[in-house]
Amino acid sequence: MGAVTVITSGKGGVGKSTISAGLGCALACRGKRVLLIDGDAGLRSLDSILNIEKNVVFDISDIVSGNCEPIRAIYSCEESAGIPGLFVLPAPAREKDILHPKIMKRLVEILSPYYDHILIDCPAGIGKGFVSAVSAAQRALVVTNPHPVCIRDTNKVRQLLNQMGMPIQRLIINRFEKNRFHQLGQYEDLDTIIDATGIRLIAVIPEDTALMGDLPQTVVRVKDNSVQRFFGPKTSPGAMAMHRLAARLEGENVPLVNLDK
Numbered sequence: 001m002g003a004v005t006v007i008t009s010g011k012g013g014v015g016k017s018t019i020s021a022g023l024g025c026a027l028a029c030r031g032k033r034v035l036l037i038d039g040d041a042g043l044r045s046l047d048s049i050l051n052i053e054k055n056v057v058f059d060i061s062d063i064v065s066g067n068c069e070p071i072r073a074i075y076s077c078e079e080s081a082g083i084p085g086l087f088v089l090p091a092p093a094r095e096k097d098i099l100h101p102k103i104m105k106r107l108v109e110i111l112s113p114y115y116d117h118i119l120i121d122c123p124a125g126i127g128k129g130f131v132s133a134v135s136a137a138q139r140a141l142v143v144t145n146p147h148p149v150c151i152r153d154t155n156k157v158r159q160l161l162n163q164m165g166m167p168i169q170r171l172i173i174n175r176f177e178k179n180r181f182h183q184l185g186q187y188e189d190l191d192t193i194i195d196a197t198g199i200r201l202i203a204v205i206p207e208d209t210a211l212m213g214d215l216p217q218t219v220v221r222v223k224d225n226s227v228q229r230f231f232g233p234k235t236s237p238g239a240m241a242m243h244r245l246a247a248r249l250e251g252e253n254v255p256l257v258n259l260d261k
Contacts, residue, residue, distance in 0.1 A: 002035070002115040004108055005249070006137035008161075009144065010153025012124035015174040016143045018211055020121040021049045022239070025219040026246035028077075028086035032116040035074065036088045037108070039133035040123040042095030046088050049215055051080040061092035064103055070111065081216035087115075098128050101135035108136035117249075126160055134161065139168035142199055145175050148186050154197045170202035172245070177207040203245040204256060208238030219243070 007023070009016045017040070024036045037060065038046040047053040058073035077086040089111075092098065099107070112118055120137055123129035134140065140161055144154040154171070161169055173193060187193050194201050210218045219239045247254045 002033075002112040002118050003249075004112060004118045004120070004136060004138045005141060006039075006120040006122050006133050006139075007141045007143060008122035008130065008134065008157060009124050009142060009150075010126070010155075010157040011144075011150050014124075014143050014145050014150055015205070015211075016124065017045045017049060017121050018215065019141075019143055019172060019174060019205065019242075019245075020119055021046055021215055022211065022219050022242040023245055023249070024050075024086055024117075024119050025081075025083055025216050026239075026242040027117050027119075027249070028083050029220060029243070030246060030250070031085065032250075033085050033114070034087065034117045034119065035111060035115045036086070037118060037120045037133075038089065038091035039104075039120050039129055041092040041098045041129055043123070044091035044093070046121055047075070047090050050077050050086070050088055051216065052077060052088055055080065056090050059090040059092050060099065060107070061094075061097040064099060064107065070107075077216065081220075083216055083220060095129075099132050101132050104132045105136045126157065130160070131164075134164055134166060137166070139170070140166050141170050141172055141202065142197070143172045143174050144193075144197065146173055146181050146187065146190075146193055151187075151193060151196045154199070158198050169199050171197055171199035172203045172205060173201070174205045175207045176204050180207075201256075202248055203241060205241045205245075206237045208236055208241075210236035211238040 007020045024034045027034045038044045052075045058068045062068045078084045120133045122133035144150045244254045
């Protein structure tokens with residue numbers, strides 16, 4: 001059975017979908033079979049990020065309504081993004097087609113034996129889409145930026161995850177830039193952010209414009225990354241952080257890099 005992880009956030013615009021796609025790429029580069037489920041009904045983005053948008057005919061709502069078999073709504077990223085082992089199940093095009101939590105959970109249970117990892121890209125906020133996505137997961141990655149509003153909303157998400165019985169929660173601080181962090185002056189250090197959210201840290205993703213371009217190729221370019229390699233000027237720090245996050249998610253003991261560098 002594959003590990004099922006929901007990637008969520010309290011506030012929109014923190015880079016949750018980028019992390020979902022990047023982490024999926026990094027896990028696939030490790031030889032894993034990965035399914036990305038886009039849970040953001042009406043505002044799906046994973047198909048665009050992973051260059052499969054033109055191929056999409058069916059989505060997750062077509063499966064549950066009986067319009068197609070699951071295999072026809074699951075799209076490979078091998079040809080479009082050059083990543084074998086990575087697959088995407090798009091979200092419904094209409095917000096009203098959000099899956100009921102029980103249906104989402106059952107569908108994920110049916111699909112999980114065929115994958116090493118299932119990553120669910122949860123919509124931002126705490127509405128019906130949040131409940132649907134979280135209900136099917138075994139663990140949660142909560143994405144935030146080092147900004148007071150994001151931190152406050154992240155704490156709210158933690159409380160809701162606790163209420164829903166989510167046993168494993170980990171924090172990702174995204175778009176971190178040292179100088180801007182100190183200029184804000186809201187938090188003394190990263191430990192202060194961790195304490196404010198109440199969630200154990202698993203990764204810090206640096207601000208990196210490379211992740212805004214062709215994300216699959218940015219991550220694949222360092223697919224042989226051994227954590228200590230690829231420190232050259234053409235290397236994407238964000239992509240390297242994705243590979244370190246993938247390693248930690250698989251149980252490897254990978255220390256945080258020195259953020260002063």
